[in-house]
Amino acid sequence: MPARAFRKLSYRPRYADVAATLALVFAMGGTAYAVTALEPNSVYTAAIQKRAVTTPKIATGAVSNAKIGAGAVTAGKLATGAVTGSKVAANAITGGKVLNHSLTVADLAGSSHTGTISFALSANGCGNLILSVAGARVGQMAVFNWVGTSNPPAGVMIGPLKVVATGRVIASACNLTDQAISASGLSVRVTTLS
């Protein structure tokens, strides 16, 4: 057996053998070099490696609505401040969406003005209390409050307010006591709401 094997190894290839071998090698290996461009529609899902499609591979604006899964956009995907007014549908915000005790008068349509008033009311006398309230408009709801830490003037009643002109509010004030009441630089707050 070794003698026969030796004879096989000592075989001298002819030109045709060498040429055929080279042809076979190039024929089999040539494929890798031949693919310079893929046929249209030749890349199917299974051919794509997982996570192979990175950002630069996606065309600008390629992700259309239909490509986004329902509910796929979670909070972390929204940029801070991304939801601007135009993105919010009319009437989309209900009370349940507003954090309790989060809205202030500044969030409401109207005006709120804190200032000082001075007045003199004779015993059992009444008069008009005229208040300048910037931003107040005719027809608005209006609320009058005393402001400060001392007790309010005892016996002084302020009737319902009336916005008689833009920025001008009038109320009837009465001194229900038997002595004159006067005040100067008394802090009050008038709030109007549309």
Added chain:
Amino acid sequence: MPARRFPRLTGYRPRYADVAATLALVFAMGGTAYAVVTTVPANSVNTAAIQNHAVTTPKLADEAVSNAKIAPAAVTGGKIATGAVTNSNVAGNAITGTKVRNHSLTVADLAGASLVGPISFRYSAHTCGNLVLAVPGARVGQMAVFNWVGTSNPPAGLMVGPLKVVATGRIVTSACNLTGHVITGKSVKVRVTTLS
């Protein structure tokens, strides 16, 4: 003729070159179809080469879909997860009146206090006095509103003046009995609402 050809085919012993050449011919002619493409040259996969819908979710790299890749207005309501829009996502002053559903906001949405509770009082004829109300959460400087609560008429002739938050949780107002007889009330339900 068949008698001559048959013995030649059966007696023929193919040489190595014959086999190699034949295989080379086979691969050269049809080999591409069978060959496994292990890699393709960089940037050789163009759009046309990708089948429609071939790029499925697992094929996308994490964070691959950046802002620029999303078409304008592509993110519609149904694409946003429930509760995804948190406070920080909303731009300042984005919520205007038209965005708020009419009649949906309640006092509970407003910053302030609102308390319903009973009060008791006694005012002699033609007299005034302070009405002191304990309202947890009320703060000095807040707007405050007083209302009677219930289905019966309010006490006739009893005037309640403007409220004043004189200290945290403490509101004082002046009340006057304008009638010629004593007015008393016991556990009369009132509501006091303050607003910042």
